[in-house]
Amino acid sequence: MADQRVIVIGGGLAGLAATMKIAELGTKVLLISFQPVKRSHSVCAQGGINGAVNIKGEGDSPEIHFYDTVKGGDFLANQPLCKDMCYHAPFVIYLLDRLGVPFNRTPEGNLDFRRFGGTLHHRTAFAGATTGQQLLYALDEQVRRFETQGLVEKMEWHEYLGAVLDSEGRCVGATINNLRTGEIRAERGDAVILATGGPGLVYGRSTNSMVCTGTATTSAYLQGAKYGNAEFIQIHPSAIPGRDKLRLMSESARGEGGRVWVPKNPGDERKPRDVPEDERFYFLEEKYPRFGNLVPRDVGAREIYDICINQKLGVHGEMKVYLDLTHKSREFLDDRLGGILEIYEKFTGVDPREEPMEIFPAVHYSMGGIWTDYESTDDGFINHQSPRNQMTSIPGLYAAGEADYQYHGANRLGANSLLSCIYTGLMMGPGVNNYLKNLPEAASQLPSSVFENDEKRWKERFSDISSMKGSENPYALHSELAEAMISNVLIVRENDKLQSTLDVIEDIESRWKDIECVDTQDWSNPVPSFVNQLWNMIQLSKIITMGALKRDEFRGSHYKPEFDLNQPDDFDPADYLEYEEQKANGGVHKDQFAPSHVDYMERFEKNNEDWLKSSIATYNNGKPAVDFESVDTSLIAPRPRKYD
Amino acid sequence: MSRMLKFKIKRQDSKDAAPYWEDFTVPYKSNSNVISCLMDIQANPVNSKGEKVSPVVWDCSCLEEVCGSCTMVINGQVRQSCSALVDKLEEPIRLEPMTKFPVVRDLAVDRSRMFDALKKVQAWVPADGYHDLGPGERISPEHQHVAYKLSECMTCGCCVEACPQYSKNNDFLGAAAMNQARLFIMHPTGKNLRNERLNVLMQKGGISDCGNAQNCVEACPKSIPLTESIADLGKQVSKQFWNNLFSS
């Protein structure tokens, strides 16, 4: 076929992995990014990347990794994708090793692995405490190699505004805004991949980079693509309070032995090191003897909330707890956690090798994202040749990385995101290539009218924005939106507050129209673009909140106390499997279980019937709607989670 | 009245426009860094004279010193603005764009030259393919320590801004790219492109353009041993030079 190419939007781990795989297959790629791809948000990742290589001889395996991932996600993830990802994880890590990532090593020179949340195995490969940066650099280097060979063309400092759809609704290109000149132009592409990362900025301050507005995926949603599980926002238990950003203190600090505690006496004003051992409350270790400080993030964040808000035991009476590494040697800490301890020290002025750190929960990651498809095989893996893999509900428009809604269900396990990003980017390559081969006609052959309409539409939109002369400052309005989301759509969710948040968002939406575009220059003006992004953030916050309002249950990161099934303390999840089996074989022997357990299991089952579904947001005729869709749980039967 | 912070910011409206200084005052808040103050200006873009102006333009992304975006010259010193805590800065706080790169607007500059330099030194491993070929070679923890340190370079530009040799009018590769050349020459398979890299370093803009001022290593926010990398390459380049002579 005539000249074909793929447009990849975003050069984080997912975008770079897709780019290099597709280029390897001989197809041209146009790589577009807000910023030089080497500065993408993925550099922030600290702790590591999961793969069951079993280097420590603990009997770890991809199957256990798969189970931990599905259980961590509270069974909301489509299982064939998780399975395929976990089985490919050792290969992904080996590939990264070959590409030069300076992973930490064992004395014998093998890759070293550390512990992370939600598993009992050493499964996380790491490069000091800047793993994301190191992985991103390795992929960036490979892409630069293809660039010199002419297979990849980069357009950095360009922003994706929307997909160009032909008369049949197929994506045939993307409208792009040059962030320097302000020129808006449609680029032709036979397929477009959105690898544009997460939307942390909807909450204002988070652990995310300043470009993580979710604007590209929201734009796709506004063009008709389905958006899945928007309400599942991960709150990370340990971040450092900050005025511009909530910097992360990686889970690896706990993986390497960090202990979380508060003084037993509320309002204890002594320095943490002066609080004697028997006056410290190691609440995670006490409540969860098996997983201890390494419970999954949803559990950790809720416990910290409970300690600080309900039990009023927060450090200095605030929403803060201690994360203590002072029992570890300096040398050990510098080798394995140097990068993040330096960040803590630089930004707080306190040396965490000497003093326990003060940390608190912060918005970190979006499990939800653009809905994407896949094709599974009979044995529960993925057919890597299928053009359906990672395709959104708009034909020809794909999504990958944090931008999509797959892999992590209702709660992501630490160190599974770097994996899902790179795995997906590589995995989808052959399918995208096959999609190109099967197209009736190349995008380069289409009449220019297909592209001109979109160009015109976006030019008008931006010229309207540039001439806005209202009274609202867009940055201040953004802070208000964030405030509403932080107050009511965070760890604990209540229906009346969610409802009132929707009203606040609507109010902000109407005030958006009264914005003043505070910079009117033509050259390198970030404001019109931000105003457009703010509009998208408003639309996204609506479906996050609507999803949260509609989902009347407690699952993973979505906690509604009103609908907590209150698992009995002495309940064993294995009983539920037994109960299900008896049921399938003709009837439950209720006398074999404690009555309170039977009652719990019945409620658990009913709850899954009602809610073990992905929420799907769609935008029709200017209005959002949230509906539900079934989840593929054919490989591991859903059961109650338990970590103690 | 609450305490105010004074800023003097060197602004430039476009690539070719003349630069000018503008003063801003921002209400003091504890735990501020230069970026949080620039954000305050964004939310209320009014200068010290009370005139409404366009918000200051600057680059930033991760805000935790790993992306390399937010480099600028703060009180005369090149550094990352995210980790520049205002409590530790003398007032008025002077912000200027880096001088070794073309200004895009205000504090934002165009550092594409640094990325181009990475192409010149072929800073990558020449991998056969992205299919399953098993793990890479075993590597000792000592080797990893050295490589990891070199690999922390975030292309922020502090080293070349501080370098007296690097200028808009020459094509010196600069410390960052040379350090990457060393990193890949150290790697068990990256070294397969060693000769190509050394030949580039032998040319104009290469190793001999380094004047050994050692400013780079001082300026590096990640404390990368840049001068050590340059010295190491220097030795390798001389050897290669003689090898080339005798084999031609």
Ligand SMILES: Cc1cc2nc3c(=O)[nH]c(=O)nc-3n(C[C@H](O)[C@H](O)[C@H](O)COP(=O)(O)OP(=O)(O)OC[C@H]3O[C@@H](n4cnc5c(N)ncnc54)[C@H](O)[C@@H]3O)c2cc1C
């Ligand atoms: C502080 C922190 C630590 C973390 N640590 C870990 C960890 O240890 N392990 C782990 O597994 N995960 C970790 N995560 C999560 C993980 O880092 C991210 O989920 C992952 O890096 C996302 O990668 P991505 O490729 O999807 O997107 P990103 O890296 O966010 O890249 C998005 C790209 O899209 C571009 N882009 C976005 N919108 C547009 C647009 N409209 N137009 C043009 N370009 C656009 C951006 O410029 C960028 O190039 C961490 C996250 C944070 C915040």
